[in-house]
Amino acid sequence: MSDINNRSLEKDQLNARLEQANRQLLQSEKLAAIGQLAAGVAHEINNPVGYVYSNLQSLGTYLDDIFRLTDAVDAGSSLEDLSAIKKNIDYSFLKDDLKDLLAESREGIERVKTIISAMKDFSHIEDEEFKPSDLHRGIETTLNVVNNELKYKATVIRDFGELPEVECISSQINQVVMNLLVNAAHAIEDFGEIVVRTRCDSDWATIEVEDNGKGIARENLHRIFEPFFTTKPVGKGTGLGLSLSFNIIEKHNGSITADQASTGKGTCFRISLPLKQPGITADNQRG
The missing domain is CATH 1.10.287 (Helix Hairpins)
Structure with a gap:
């Protein structure tokens, strides 16, 4: 025993x-x-x-x-x-x-x-808690912050739908969007397009970041959220960015998936977030 x-x-x-x-x-x-x-x-x-x-x-x-x-x-x-x-x-x-x-x-x-x-x-260092947030404002500020990473690689196309405020930790969602935007820029070899798309479906908000870069092999799509897995050359990525993003979205009771872009070239990442967080209490509000 x-x-x-x-x-x-x-x-x-x-x-x-x-x-x-x-x-x-x-x-x-x-x-x-x-x-x-x-x-x-x-x-x-x-x-x-x-x-x-x-x-x-x-x-x-x-x-x-x-x-x-x-x-x-x-x-x-x-x-x-x-x-x-x-x-x-x-x-x-x-x-x-x-x-x-x-x-x-x-x-x-x-x-x-x-x-x-x-x-x-x-x-939003001073405000790391779940609260109603304007996702469009977060996307715009993130685009401003990473502008230097994007402006030489792609034209950013905004395809925004009508979105109510979403209950989330905005700084963490901004970090996920930043990871996806930077990855999209890295996937484009010369100069291309990055589409940022938002929609609301019933009680869910979605954010899509789609690029027309070199894409990810279909057999690797199910592995990209694994820690340390990366399709980037040695020294160009740790393989933790998407794993971190996955953990953040999971903490928000949402989902993040990747698929080949609708155009057939490039990759489309899709984030789904509930408009309201289930069972948020004072003990688990802190990020």
Whole structure:
């Protein structure tokens, strides 16, 4: 009897260690995704900040020229001298270029604001609980966050249906959508299309991410959610992204499946989520 109890205890300890290792691996995948994401966001922010900085340098030069003109006015210079200074600083060009410079700088700062706002909406670090959420808003913010991964690989087509709010942990659903979008971009060899489709059917919301990339062999479709299974070249993927996505959707009492795209080329991932979570309590709200 003692041997049976010991074996049972060892089995429980082994299962606990395996579960802990699984959590650590999934956390590593999260951190790897965040690192990749941070690099892309830094690039997206660096572009507008770069030309705003350049514009500020030009603005400084223009202000020096304008101050030369206003200082001459204050000194009581003759009209001939003022006219000469105005011509020397090319006042007409300066006036027109100032308008363009300010408009471009304003656009750059708005772009940075959009990215930062998207990052905040994407993460929802302070709000990791099941609550009614706007999936379309989550998809849009995720598209903004991963824009650097997508813009060189594909045109994103939005095919949004009418969706009510869905009870979910929005930051986790955003993470799943991010994984699918990045995978879709990686599957496209040159330049293609990614379709993001949403629909509502009775008490279920669906999100589809479909690409026209190289696709996944049919015999591998049932394995892609297994931990460590990947169709990417060595060094290009850990095989945990889709496994993590599967766990998140399972936690939401939903499903995630993959099939060949409707066009016959590429892959279509389909997420199904209940509009309302069954039996949500205070104890299991935390993500």
